[in-house]
Amino acid sequence: MGVVNVTPDSFSDGGEFFDAERAIAHGLELAAAGADILDIGGESTRPGAEPVTLEEELRRVIPVVEGLAQRCDAWLSVDTYKAELARQAIIAGAHIINDISAMTFDSAMVEVIAAHDVGVVLMHTRDRPQTMQDDLSEGDIVAEVVEHLEERLHAARDAGITCERVLLDPGIGFGKNVAQNYRLIRELSRLRELGCAIVLGTSRKSLIGAVTGRPAAERLMGTAATVACGIFAGADIVRVHDVAELVDVVRVSEALCQMGSF
Numbered sequence: 001m002g003v004v005n006v007t008p009d010s011f012s013d014g015g016e017f018f019d020a021e022r023a024i025a026h027g028l029e030l031a032a033a034g035a036d037i038l039d040i041g042g043e044s045t046r047p048g049a050e051p052v053t054l055e056e057e058l059r060r061v062i063p064v065v066e067g068l069a070q071r072c073d074a075w076l077s078v079d080t081y082k083a084e085l086a087r088q089a090i091i092a093g094a095h096i097i098n099d100i101s102a103m104t105f106d107s108a109m110v111e112v113i114a115a116h117d118v119g120v121v122l123m124h125t126r127d128r129p130q131t132m133q134d135d136l137s138e139g140d141i142v143a144e145v146v147e148h149l150e151e152r153l154h155a156a157r158d159a160g161i162t163c164e165r166v167l168l169d170p171g172i173g174f175g176k177n178v179a180q181n182y183r184l185i186r187e188l189s190r191l192r193e194l195g196c197a198i199v200l201g202t203s204r205k206s207l208i209g210a211v212t213g214r215p216a217a218e219r220l221m222g223t224a225a226t227v228a229c230g231i232f233a234g235a236d237i238v239r240v241h242d243v244a245e246l247v248d249v250v251r252v253s254e255a256l257c258q259m260g261s262f
Contacts, residue, residue, distance in 0.1 A: 001035065001036070001037040001038070001039050001077065001199065001201075001237050001238065001239040001240070002027070002030030002031070002033075002035030002037070002038050002039065002074075002240065002241075002243040003030075003039055003041075003203065003239060003240065003241045004023055004026055004027045004030065004038050004039065004040045004041070004064065004068075005023075005041050005044070006020070006023045006040060006041065006042045006060040006061060006064055007041065007042060007043060007044045007060070020060075020063040020064050020067065021067075023040070023064045024063075024064055024067040024068055024071070027040070027064070027068045027072065027074075028068070028071060028072055030074075030243045031072045031073070031074040033243040033244035033247065034243055034244065034247035035074055035243045036074060036075060037074060037075045037076070037077050037095075037096065037237065038068060038072075038074050038075070038076055038077065039077040039078075039079050039098055039239060040061055040064050040065060040068070040076065040077065040078050040079065040089075040094075041061070041078070041079035041080070041098075042056075042057040042058075042059075042060035042061035042079075042080070042085075043057050043060075043079075043080065045079070045100050045174075047173070051128075054082055054084055054085060057080065057082065057085050058084075058085055058088060061078060061080070061085065061089060062088055062089065062092050065078060065089050065092040065093050065094055066092045066093060068093070069092060069093025069094075070093075075095040075096060076093055076094045076095050076096070077094065077095065077096035077097070077098045077119075077121070078094045078096070078097055078098065079098040079100070080097065080098070080099065081099050081100055081101045081103075081105040081106055081109065082105075082106055082109075083106045083107075083108035083109040083111070083112045084108075086099075086109060086112050086113070087112045087116075090112075090116050090118055094118065095118055095119060096118060096119040096120065096121065096167075097109075097112075097113060097118060097119070097120050097121070098120075098121040098123070098169075098199075099120060099121060099122065099123065100123045100125055100171070100174065101123070101125060101128075102122035102123055102124065102125075102148070102149065102152040103120070103122065103152065103155070103156070104152070105128070110155065110156070110159045110161075111159070113156070113159075113161055113165075114159040114160045114161050117165075118165070119165045119166070119167060120156070120161065120165060120166055120167070121167045121168075121169050121199050122149055122152045122153065122156065122166060122167070122168055122169065123168075123169035123170075123171045123174065123199075124144075124145045124148050124149055124169070124170055124171040124174065124175075125171045125174035125175050126174070126175030126176075141176060141180040141183060141184060142183060142184060142187045142190055145170050145171070145184060145191070146190055146191060146193070146194070149168050149170075149191065149194060150194055153166060153168070153194055153196065163195055163196050166196045166197075167196060167197045167198065167199045167236075167237065168191055168194060168196045168197070168198050168199065169198070169199040169200070169201065170184045170188065170191060170198075170200070172184060172185070172200065172201055172202050172205060172207065173201075173202075173205045173206060173207065178206075178207050178210045178211075181202075181205075181207040182207060185200070185202065185226055185229055185230055185233060186229070186233060187233070188200065188230060188233035188234045188235060189233050189234045191234065192234045197236040197237065198234055198235050198236050198237070199235070199236070199237045199238075199239060200226075200227075200230040200235040200237070200238050200239065201238075201239035201240075202223060202226040202227065202230065202238075203219075203223050203238075203239060203240040203241045203242070204216045204217075204219045204220075204223055204241055205219075207226075208222035208223060208226065209222075220242050220245055220246075223240065223241075223242065223246065224245075224246060224249045227240065227246055227249050227250065227253070228249055228252075228253045231250065231253040231254060231257060232253065232256070232257060238250060
C-alpha cells in the first residue's frame with residue numbers, strides 16, 4: 001500500500017504532493033513501482049495534527065481519487081474517518097476506506113460502508129490526533145488492541161459488513177509509546193486470531209527515529225526492518241512511502257515465510 005498524502009502538514013512528506021496533479025502523478029509512480037493499493041489522505045493524522053473541514057478534505061481528495069481511478073489499475077484506498085467523504089470517495093472510485101477510528105469518530109461511517117461493496121480498514125487508536133499521545137498508559141497493549149478491534153469487528157458484522165471486507169490495523173504510533181509499538185509488531189500474530197487481513201503502517205514513524213536517531217526522511221532502512229518483521233509476524237499489507245525500495249523487502253520476506261525459513 002503506497003501512501004499518497006494530499007496534505008500540507010503530514011509528518012513525513014507534508015506539502016510535497018499537495019497539488020492534485022502532483023498527487024496523481026505520485027500515485028501513478030507508486031503503482032508503477034509495485035504498489036497494489038494507493039492510500040490517499042487529505043487530512044494529517046499525525047500526533048497533534050489539527051482537523052480540517054469536510055469541504056476542504058473533499059477538495060483535496062476527490063479529484064485525486066477520480067484522476068487515479070481513470071489512469072491506473074491499483075486499488076484505491078481513502079484515509080478518512082468522515083462518512084460523507086467516504087461516500088463521495090466511493091462514488092469517485094475508491095475500493096477501500098481506511099478509518100483510523102475503526103468507524104467510531106463518525107457514527108454514519110458504518111452505514112456508508114455497509115451500503116457499498118467496499119473494504120474497510122479498522123484501526124486502533126486511543127483518541128483523536130490532537131490528544132492521542134496524552135495518555136500513554138501502561139498495560140497489555142496487545143490485549144487492548146485485540147479486544148478493541150474484536151469489538152469493532154463485531155459492530156461491523158452486526159451492520160452486515162462481512163469479515164472478508166474488513167482489514168485490521170494495530171495503529172502503530174497512534175496512542176502508544178515506543179516500547180508498545182515494537183511489542184505490537186512483534187506480536188502481530190495475535191491479531192490473526194480475529195480472522196481478518198492485517199495492515200501494518202510503520203513507514204518513517206517515530207518508533208524508528210527513537211532507535212536510529214534519524215529524521216523522518218532518513219528512516220528507509222529502519223522502515224525496511226519493521227516491514228520484514230511485520231510480514232514474518234503476519235502482516236498481509238504494509239503501508240509505506242518508499243514503494244520502489246521496499247518491494248524487494250516484501251518479496252524476499254514473503255519467500256522466506258512461504259519456505260518456512262523463519
